[in-house]
Amino acid sequence: MMDKSKIFIILSYIFVIYISLLALIFIFQRSLMYFPVKEKISKSFYKNTQLKIIDISTSDGLILKSLYKKSETNINKTILVFHGNAGHIGHRVNKFKPFIDKGYGLLLLEYRGYGENKGKPSKLGLYKDGEAAINYLINQKIKSKNIIVYGESLGTAIATKLSTNYSFNMTILEAPFTSVADVAQKRYWIFPAKYLVLDDFDNLGIIKKIKSPLLLLHGYKDYVINIAFGKKSI
Template sequence: MLQTVIGTVAVAYIAILLTLTVFQRFFIYPALKGEGRDVPGFEQVLYPTADGLDLMAGYKPAGDGKPTIVYFHGNGADWQSSVVATDRLTPAGYGVFAAEYRGYRGNPGSPSEDGLYADGRAALTWLKQRGVAGGDIVLVGNSIGSGVASQLATEFDPRALVLISPFASLPQIAGEKLWWLPVRAVLRDQFDNKAKIGEIAAPILLLHGDADTLIPDHHSRELAAMNSAARLVIFPNAGHELAWHDAAEREMLAFLEELDAQDRNR
């Protein structure tokens, strides 16, 4: 009987590991389908990726002299939710490009780490073609979007980088959650923010809730330790929904206005 129990557990363990290995991107990217709702004040725009996809997202131009926020949402959200997460910034004149990913909200393609990076590059190229320079762009990434924003901050020269509820890396957070499985060995997508953040010269703001049970705040603390110039703000009693809290938006707005003031005083 003991052998039977051990054999059953072993078969179940292998089945779970195989399921995770084969369907990992289904679990990592639970893409919302359909085009979603129209958002007043935002134009739906199409922009091409380098690998031949046309993506749809939302755009609101900046006011005179204000930068444009390029917002990369979390894995279970959509570009329309990014509008809600920036609704205290647009009244202040900041533009918002609410980026979307392949496979999300009616967009073609299937999401992956390299695919999301390509989608982010396409968004910045679209803005550049319309006269929005890198120095007038603020990259913002929430949750898995932190991986896209961090990567682009190593390739371009943004005005600033804001990471909300980020992880140090995807294998690290997956390994912490599924400690009983060798997930680090089977994950194809890495999103290694910790390896990149030290290379980023732009001003960095890290926002995290100390009640975040999905991605604990020690991930932001580890990221802050890798770049001495990074500013870390921990919000008491806030969970993984921090991006939609007014307090987080106010902190981001104060950070950007401080950068504006520093530029005016030079």
């Protein structure tokens, strides 16, 4: 039988390892949350689409290189896209090309720290990026009632936040989640992860305040954001 001193030593090692892993998760959590692809958005990503690179200025002095195409007069609707936490806007062009071909306007906003944009992504930073995109469209004489906001995964947090402040034509949330804290706790269940989250986008706390018609989309085979989080958002 193992004596008490050896048991204590083993438990001490386990405790130290546990605390060390917990500290690493806390320190590097944004690296575990945001997966930007840092590269220039070349023409090959958006050829044959009428999209063009534009500059969007944020309130804290950043320039966001994004993709934009004005709507045709017979449609008069512009889709504003907030993509997920990985990749960049070039990877979303094909997904929205059918809407471009139908005459819809499209603004694929690129976040700070993604693509060729400077800065580092964070909750407050992404909210500022979203607000800057709205201001850009307003400066293009596009009214909020003619904007369709489309949020994908992480982007649903930005879309949700903005939709509590503006009356859009529609808000579409693809793979929404209740909060980052909930997702983190499910993924890192052995740790008290929900208490350590710095960028806790609390969608559930504000989704009822959305002023626009709301459409939620989610897949049963979504292994990143479980559909259970989407159902709880209803």
